[in-house]
Amino acid sequence: MPSSSRSLTSLDPGRLRLPEKPALEGLEARWAPLWEETGVYRFDRTRPRSDVYSIDTPPPTVSGSLHVGHVFSFTHTDLIARFQRMRGKAVFYPMGWDDNGLPTERRVQNYYGVRCDPSLPYDPSFVPPSTPAKQPISVSRPNFIELCNRLTAEDEKAFERLWKTLGLSVDWALTYATISKRAQHVSQLAFLKLVKKPLARPFGNVVSRAYQLEAPTLWDVDFKTAVAQAELEDREMPGAYHRIRFSRVGGEGAVEIETTRPELIPACVALVAHPDDVRYQGLFDKYFETPLFRTLIRVRSHPLADPEKGSGIAMVCTFGDTTDVTWWRELTLPVRAIMQPNGTLGPIAWDSGVWDSLDPTGAQRHYETLVGLSAVKARTRIVEMLRENGALIGEPRPITHPVKFFEKGDRPLEIITSRQWFIRAVDIKHELIARGREIEWHPPFMRTRYEDWVNGLNGDWCISRQRFFGVPFPVWYPLDETGRTVYETPILAEDDQLPMDPSTEVPKGYRAGQRGQPGGFIGDPDVMDTWATSSLTPQIVCGWADDPDLFAKTFPMQLRPQAHDIIRTWLFTTVLRSHLEEDKTPWAHAAISGWVLDPDRKKMSKSKGNVVTPLALLEEHGSDGVRYWAASGRPGTDTTFDPGQMKVGRRLAIKVLNASKFALGAASPQGPIVAPVDRAMIRSLSHLVEEATAAFEAYDYARALQRTESFFWKFCDDYLELVKGRRYGEQGADGAGSANAALTAALSVLLRLFAPFLPFVTEEVWSWWQNGSIHVAAWPVVSELDSLLGESGDATSTTGTGEVTIAAPSISGTGDPRAGLPASAGTGESDQAIYEWATDVLFEVRKQRSEAKQPLKVFITKVIVKVDTEKSELMSLVDADLRSALRVRAFETTVGAPGEPREILVAGYEPAVPVVQS
């Protein structure tokens, strides 16, 4: 899509505009708005699918500010996007905001000092206090959502400013928010399709892909919501083993169990030991009673019981941990639930049949002292009672053990029976593994994490959350004549009602007045897990629900970039949804970025207080400098936060400015590239183009940068010095013409190779002498350099549109263009040798001058060079350039015997101030 019809490597002197003193300052403010105005990053949806490169951008969570880790990983994606765009792809690069979910809710609560109380009516005149009150103000759900929308809108503006300053080449017309009507529509529609769509299971029965079930669920007692397996994390917590005696019913004897949660004794439903454990084999199916409450329980056998742990016999409660759930299910045990959703022990009628106590009155008396206490307080209390009662053997032994937490929660998870919606996953593990193998992972070993996670799934995905700010389930339930909710026959919303909220909308066939009435209906009160929406980012952004043409062009997508910590959540759930909804793999590539570590090798995070404000970094080092640091982090590799690297990047950007100013500063005359050194440099540049392109194609942007940078510094320090004198005319117009043509060509290629990394400085320099944006200029190819050397079969470059590049602009031209210049050695290999030889001589002479501590203004009278035959020929080709660059009056070349080591020897220096001969 190059806008110009002329060569990208030639110079139009009339177009050239060089600044007096080029500088980095202000480039972000200058170019970011211009890119937006001119739409250089707009997705062109008229292009065929084969030309499209679509990116499933991670929507950052809108719950505060972006941090340096975001800058790091989003830069990586931008590098790929810019490369693909320059290669001629129509890049589909959207930006999303994840403003749907708990983090946003929590931020809104703290920011405004409010709490959501769904029972309150909407107050249209509510205004939050300017500073949050100490006591949170209760507001209605609509008021709360208004505040969520208000705060996220402000945050998103700030995010967009940062991304634009960083130079992300996002098409800002493709912005989406996970709480938007459009995302809600996709989310609800996809959910309903799963509910209606059958799935054949291994044993032949057919079930729906999303279903609801009343079952033990992981539960956070502070947020008062169900959470999913993927949102769990372990934390090392202090605890204690309590050894407790359970007496045999109707006879002598007792067993001792060990537990860290004695407060769950009232919820005990069995004891369990390993079937092979000889200590307990005689006790299987025998009755015991719980201490204090005297509930009848039996000893059961199950292979999960570990004879090595504790006393080898465990108490099963409903529910202490996920193993309890397994035992409860597989041994068909009763439910004796005591934990309430708020994390306190609830009231129990001990004379009801469920508890099966030998002494209901005594049990009731003991239990009353626990009702309303949290787990921790109840534990203290029950230990006192057990001690008095004599059931506690010895004293509790303190330990540290891992406890499951909701990753955003503050108290250990409980397992509470509740009705939740699930998406099926466990039955299709092998299909999900197969999907993972269709994706090309960068780096490849990240696929293992995905497979480990899928293989370790122990339940379907719970997607319902008992929260407020999220996508509601588009579902109602009928109420029967007694007012009981009939969960078995949910009323699904019609597609044309979406997006909707069942707490305000009325199902077809009902009247609003029937809400909550016997014989009427009631809306599902829950919202979806934030991942239930995020897992549909491809569907949301590609127009699955409302733009089939766009969807066909962009889905499946080419790239999912993301960090490795959310493989088990975002990546996994996206694959799952795409598989269940579309029967497709959502992307061809997954590029997994690492973390930013602080110098102590810990992940940088807010809680550790070591987060640096990204905007300040961009201001201090320049966006190009920060991008340089980010680009040095290879895919999947954690990278140390290193301002030193940003400074290096900044210096590189400054060098680009100055070298460009030099290359373009005296760029006439232009002539055919005939000088051996020039041809050698161009040849070497061809190799760089090949290498950088191959690296980028393999998603190894870091290597592409490193090779380009390394070439560029040598180009500046060696090549520019070698041709400096000649380009100013020391060897005549043709020598200058060759140097200038090579300089402008090399500059053009190098700028384009740098453009993905340093978008601001390369665009700035490009604007001095080229038309259009460098970011839609063609990525350099070897053939355009071949044609400059007059060596390609056809003198055309392979640009995106196949435009013709004129091989050698002839501006100079008096007679034979090669007159007065040494003849080039011709082939590519020889060209390379010339360049290497010249830089070897540069190095040797510089070293000797440095050791002799002679300033550069002092001329070297003579350098004696002893070489083999081949090198002596090379010497004659570069003699003049070397004399000029090194300030050497003469080289004396002698040919040594075969096998004799090469020698380069500075023979002497002229006086610093030459004596004027009379």
Add this chain to the structure above:
RNA sequence: GGGCGGUUAGCUCAGUGGUAGAGCACCGGCUUUACACGCCGGCUGUCACAGGUUCGAAUCCUGUACCGCCCACCA
């Protein structure tokens, strides 16, 4: 307990069968008509350890140690 990465110069990291590298830092020199935000040069290594394969190993294999991460049914 299982798995995945890593261990190379003081620091940050490249290098995946053929003479150990870059940048930063450090030391010395240099105002050189692009750049002192610059240039030229110098110093710096049991390539974690132990075996093995090989003519040859930082690189391949086996094991060990340490660091990080992921997972696990943690009574």
